[in-house]
Amino acid sequence: MSSEVKLDAKIPDGPLAEKWDRHQFNLKLVNPANKKKFQIIVVGTGLAGASAAATLAELGYNVKNFCIQDSPRRAHSIAAQGGINAAKNYANDGDSVWRLFYDTIKGGDFRAREGNVYRLAQLSCNIIDHCVAQGIPFARDYGGLLDNRSFGGAQVSRTFYAKGQTGQQLLLGAYSALMRQVATGKVTLFPRREMLDLVTVDGKARGIVTRNLITGDIETYDAHAVVLATGGYGNVFNLSTNAMASNVTAAFRAYKKGAYFANPCFTQIHPTCIPVHGTYQSKLTLMSESLRNDGRVWVPKKPGDKRRPAEIPESERDYFLENKYPSFGNLVPRDVASRNAKEQCDKGKGVGETGLAVYLDFADAIARDGEDVIAGKYGNLFEMYEKITGENPYKTPMMIYPAVHYTMGGLWVDYNLMSTIDGLFVLGEANFSDHGANRLGASALMQGLADGYFVIPYTIGGYLAGTEFADVNAAKTPEFAESVDAVQRRVDKFLSINGNRTVSEFHRELGLILWEHCGMSRNEEGLVKAKTLIQNLRREFWENVYIPGTGQDLNQSLENAGRVADYLEFGELMVNDALERKESCGCHFNTAYQTDENEAKRDDENFCHVAAWEYTGDDETPRFHKEPLVFENVELSQRSYK
Amino acid sequence: MISKTINLTLKVWRQNRSDKIGRLETYPAKDISVDMSFLEMLDVVNEDLTRQKKEPIAFDHDCREGICGMCGAVVNGRAHGHEKETTLCQLHMRHFSDGDTIVIEPWRARAFPLIKDLVVDRSALDKVIAAGGYISVNAGGAPDANSLPISRDVAEKAFNAAACIGCGACVAACPNASAMLFVSAKVSHLAALPQGKPEAARRAMAMVRQMDACGFGNCSNETECEAECPKGISIIEIARLNREYFKSEFA
Numbered sequence: 001m002s003s004e005v006k007l008d009a010k011i012p013d014g015p016l017a018e019k020w021d022r023h024q025f026n027l028k029l030v031n032p033a034n035k036k037k038f039q040i041i042v043v044g045t046g047l048a049g050a051s052a053a054a055t056l057a058e059l060g061y062n063v064k065n066f067c068i069q070d071s072p073r074r075a076h077s078i079a080a081q082g083g084i085n086a087a088k089n090y091a092n093d094g095d096s097v098w099r100l101f102y103d104t105i106k107g108g109d110f111r112a113r114e115g116n117v118y119r120l121a122q123l124s125c126n127i128i129d130h131c132v133a134q135g136i137p138f139a140r141d142y143g144g145l146l147d148n149r150s151f152g153g154a155q156v157s158r159t160f161y162a163k164g165q166t167g168q169q170l171l172l173g174a175y176s177a178l179m180r181q182v183a184t185g186k187v188t189l190f191p192r193r194e195m196l197d198l199v200t201v202d203g204k205a206r207g208i209v210t211r212n213l214i215t216g217d218i219e220t221y222d223a224h225a226v227v228l229a230t231g232g233y234g235n236v237f238n239l240s241t242n243a244m245a246s247n248v249t250a251a252f253r254a255y256k257k258g259a260y261f262a263n264p265c266f267t268q269i270h271p272t273c274i275p276v277h278g279t280y281q282s283k284l285t286l287m288s289e290s291l292r293n294d295g296r297v298w299v300p301k302k303p304g305d306k307r308r309p310a311e312i313p314e315s316e317r318d319y320f321l322e323n324k325y326p327s328f329g330n331l332v333p334r335d336v337a338s339r340n341a342k343e344q345c346d347k348g349k350g351v352g353e354t355g356l357a358v359y360l361d362f363a364d365a366i367a368r369d370g371e372d373v374i375a376g377k378y379g380n381l382f383e384m385y386e387k388i389t390g391e392n393p394y395k396t397p398m399m400i401y402p403a404v405h406y407t408m409g410g411l412w413v414d415y416n417l418m419s420t421i422d423g424l425f426v427l428g429e430a431n432f433s434d435h436g437a438n439r440l441g442a443s444a445l446m447q448g449l450a451d452g453y454f455v456i457p458y459t460i461g462g463y464l465a466g467t468e469f470a471d472v473n474a475a476k477t478p479e480f481a482e483s484v485d486a487v488q489r490r491v492d493k494f495l496s497i498n499g500n501r502t503v504s505e506f507h508r509e510l511g512l513i514l515w516e517h518c519g520m521s522r523n524e525e526g527l528v529k530a531k532t533l534i535q536n537l538r539r540e541f542w543e544n545v546y547i548p549g550t551g552q553d554l555n556q557s558l559e560n561a562g563r564v565a566d567y568l569e570f571g572e573l574m575v576n577d578a579l580e581r582k583e584s585c586g587c588h589f590n591t592a593y594q595t596d597e598n599e600a601k602r603d604d605e606n607f608c609h610v611a612a613w614e615y616t617g618d619d620e621t622p623r624f625h626k627e628p629l630v631f632e633n634v635e636l637s638q639r640s641y642k
Numbered sequence: 643m644i645s646k647t648i649n650l651t652l653k654v655w656r657q658n659r660s661d662k663i664g665r666l667e668t669y670p671a672k673d674i675s676v677d678m679s680f681l682e683m684l685d686v687v688n689e690d691l692t693r694q695k696k697e698p699i700a701f702d703h704d705c706r707e708g709i710c711g712m713c714g715a716v717v718n719g720r721a722h723g724h725e726k727e728t729t730l731c732q733l734h735m736r737h738f739s740d741g742d743t744i745v746i747e748p749w750r751a752r753a754f755p756l757i758k759d760l761v762v763d764r765s766a767l768d769k770v771i772a773a774g775g776y777i778s779v780n781a782g783g784a785p786d787a788n789s790l791p792i793s794r795d796v797a798e799k800a801f802n803a804a805a806c807i808g809c810g811a812c813v814a815a816c817p818n819a820s821a822m823l824f825v826s827a828k829v830s831h832l833a834a835l836p837q838g839k840p841e842a843a844r845r846a847m848a849m850v851r852q853m854d855a856c857g858f859g860n861c862s863n864e865t866e867c868e869a870e871c872p873k874g875i876s877i878i879e880i881a882r883l884n885r886e887y888f889k890s891e892f893a
């Protein structure tokens with residue numbers, strides 16, 4: 001496989017710290033009076049989508065904003081718990097834009113772009129200012145100033161939070177701003193719509209096709225540019241911490257229309273989730289990583305020790321993260337923490353009924369700070385844990401295990417957040433841009449809001465001002481009708497298969513294949529096997545799935561069928577990507593490539609690049625393209641958190 | 643893994659948009675693990691229905707963590723079921739007993755038209771927010787976040803009100819189908835903070851007017867809303883709303 005097209009990330013010239021300023025100055029501006037002549041489609045109302053839609057409307061553009069849920073306020077971002085990073089250095093502990101930049105690049109195991117990440121670190125400060133102005137009730141200290149906590153992969157305190165509900169509060173802020181623009185008429189909302197196709201005209205993104213989830217109508221919408229902020233694809237694994245409607249469909253449909261998919265195998269497995277407890281399980285619940293600030297992770301020293309935690313004396317406990325990584329201790333990055341938990345369980349030291357869990361213990365923190373202080377920081381997380389498991393974490397250690405949580409991979413975008421399709425922009429978790437091979441905690445909220453509030457408003461202007469637009473009308477331009485036909489045929493096909501297995505059965509099976517072979521650790525043999533298994537499963541799906549009900553109605557089985565059908569193709573793309581990357585880096589841990597200390601061993605000579613995949617037809621091998629990563633400001637080093 | 647299981651009988655409201663009237667259908671829910679959530683129990687029943695080539699029960703849900711506000715149904719006459727401060731997705735089957743019969747119905751309110759089975763249209767709540775549930779600030783011009791100290795108590799008070807998830811259980815629980823608790827939560831969240839003060843009275847007036855326009859009922863202090871709210875929003879917020887509202891009336 002070789003790469004013919006050179007992917008141009010369009011990183012501006014100049015010193016790192018000046019790139020974004022210079023670029024903003026160089027971007028063409030849309031005359032204020034002309035903004036109202038432009039229509040922009042924003043798909044998604046999470047942090048990225050809602051902030052983009054609101055801000056574009058504030059500038060005067062006309063925005064059509066779509067989401068699957070009944071209200072924009074329910075996007076998956078609402079569930080983010082721990083916090084949002086910003087290089088404010090309010091704690092006076094040595095933080096800076098540079099340090100946040102450096103931590104993010106290093107945390108991502110040197111597989112992200114310097115230019116993008118530096119801009120992200122710069123904008124982080126503006127986000128906090130704006131969110132406070134919106135009335136977001138962040139935690140404060142007794143003097144009334146904003147409080148910070150620390151998070152995995154960093155030695156400074158730079159995470160802003162609102163109890164364990166930071167995502168909720170940030171999203172409600174963005175949602176409020178959005179609803180203010182709905183009231184002005186600048187944003188039209190389209191809830192309970194699922195985007196099922198991207199429409200391109202003359203190579204430019206000019207609209208979308210959606211299914212109205214209540215009436216079943218297939219609808220078309222045109223615009224001058226399309227912004228996808230449709231979130232991550234962690235649910236390809238079936239069990240993940242993502243909300244149930246999170247999907248790859250919007251991004252995958254765009255991929256099929258020519259947008260390259262970057263690093264699809266980079267999926268983050270979060271170390272602190274409530275362990276799986278039954279086959280009926282529908283999702284996994286995250287226990288925020290912020291808990292690792294005060295909780296200590298341990299397992300019994302002796303494999304197979306079935307005593308209750310309180311009966312295991314201090315001397316017979318292995319605080320494996322503290323012992324192995326003395327300087328970061330329990331705060332090592334997620335990939336490191338997850339792999340180590342798995343390693344302990346593989347050695348038979350796992351706890352709980354399934355043996356697939358480790359303890360996260362707050363006894364020392366409670367003894368030190370008192371129950372009130374701990375409740376103030378994590379009260380709602382402790383309550384959630386107790387609701388789900390029936391156990392009280394103030395009294396007995398939590399049990400946790402890694403779970404799929406976040407996808408660093410996503411549609412390839414350049415510095416302007418534009419994909420390989422002109423006029424198609426991708427924001428938030430749906431793009432691949434800033435987190436390399438591993439995302440640090442509290443950085444996704446930062447990225448989503450930076451993209452939406454502060455990047456896209458500029459870069460989309462540059463595109464609109466510098467582009468000639470043909471007349472396009474969803475009701476007349478033939479590309480729309482063709483797309484509607486294709487979507488309708490697919491819906492009809494689903495309903496006509498009339499087989500014997502439910503959609504969830506296929507989803508569960510796919511999830512197990514990927515978890516086993518393309519999860520926390522991978523190897524060539526397993527990946528090759530997974531590929532065949534997925535192909536077989538996909539074939540069976542199209543012959544043997546059963547979907548009840550009709551297309552002209554609210555039909556949740558039909559919705560799921562579309563998402564799972566896309567996962568069955570996308571899963572194979574992940575496997576292809578994992579096979580192609582013959583190194584280990586961050587979350588991508590191929591057992592053939594590890595250091596003597598079992599850490600991911602990168603191959604910078606051959607794999608210091610972004611892998612971007614181009615669709616070439618169903619059942620065809622996608623074409624591989626490389627964007628080389630250039631490091632001018634940081635030195636590539638073996639990550640060490642010792 | 644072996645955990646305790648129970649058997650239940652469900653009576654579930656079934657109705658299509660086109661049906662004039664709905665009906666309660668009876669379904670068995672067998673071998674339900676007590677570790678399941680209520681929605682996982684419904685998943686199991688739906689898988690059974692699908693295998694029998696029958697249409698599964700439509701219900702709204704998304705996060706399944708008690709935070710998105712998407713889920714909700716009236717369970718044995720109680721919005722989100724009988725557990726205190728718990729959304730339906732966080733209600734676990736260990737709170738039910740073997741042999742129980744469970745009646746499951748949609749939110750019922752004039753402002754929430756039925757879509758299908760347990761799914762209703764709550765877009766009226768978005769309209770109420772659009773009427774004024776925000777601070778009027780555009781991206782770009784904010785001063786440094788620490789230029790405005792806010793005491794911990796005030797931040798806490800604002801946070802408690804801001805915790806509302808917009809699920810609509812308060813409306814479903816209220817004999818008048820009023821959305822007063824929901825409205826008051828947003829009004830007091832923003833009115834508590836210095837940033838939100840300049841618009842506080844106008845906001846209260848606009849949101850209450852919109853609530854009326856959407857067909858929600860009036861508040862007559864029944865306090866059922868507080869009892870059913872999964873996020874523990876207190877009716878003190880309604881008193882705070884009234885304060886802002888009267889200010890606007892006399893302004």
Ligand SMILES: Cc1cc2nc3c(=O)[nH]c(=O)nc-3n(C[C@H](O)[C@H](O)[C@H](O)COP(=O)(O)OP(=O)(O)OC[C@H]3O[C@@H](n4cnc5c(N)ncnc54)[C@H](O)[C@@H]3O)c2cc1C
Pocket residue numbers: 043044045046047048049066067068069072075076077078079080081082083084166167193194195196229230231232241242243246247249250286288405406427428429430441442443444445446448
């Ligand atoms: C439990 C949990 C806790 C987390 N905690 C943190 C944290 O503390 N800090 C942090 O930084 N990050 C955290 N994250 C990660 C972070 O929450 C997400 O990465 C981020 O919120 C994604 O935002 P988004 O706007 O890109 O997408 P989302 O919030 O996922 O929004 C996607 C939107 O797109 C819409 N959509 C999707 N597909 C379609 C379609 N086909 N048609 C129409 N609409 C569509 C959806 O309806 C939704 O509105 C957490 C994640 C999880 C799962």
Ligand code: SF4
Pocket residue numbers: 805806807808809810811812813823824827870871872873874875
């Ligand atoms: S006030 Fe409580 S019951 Fe009402 S919408 Fe908010 S969270 Fe739901």
Ligand code: FES
Pocket residue numbers: 702703704705706707708709710711712713714729730731732
């Ligand atoms: S599904 Fe989100 S609150 Fe219940």
